[in-house]
Amino acid sequence: MLILTIGVILLTLFIFFIIGLLTFTMLVNKATPQIYYTPCDSMTMQSHKKTRGKRS
Secondary structure, X not given: OHHHHHHHHHHHHHHHHHHHHHXXXXXXXXXXXXHXXXXXXXXXXXXXXXXXXXXX
């Protein structure tokens, strides 16, 4: 009986861990594009402005 209860507890913890990981990865995937793309956009915008200034 003791082994069975430990097994059940471990199984539930494992399931909760998987659910937590999935939600965490989903949140990270939603958050990362905003973090990664904004600096790149600002950099490209600055470079474009610089090139435009040099051309004119």
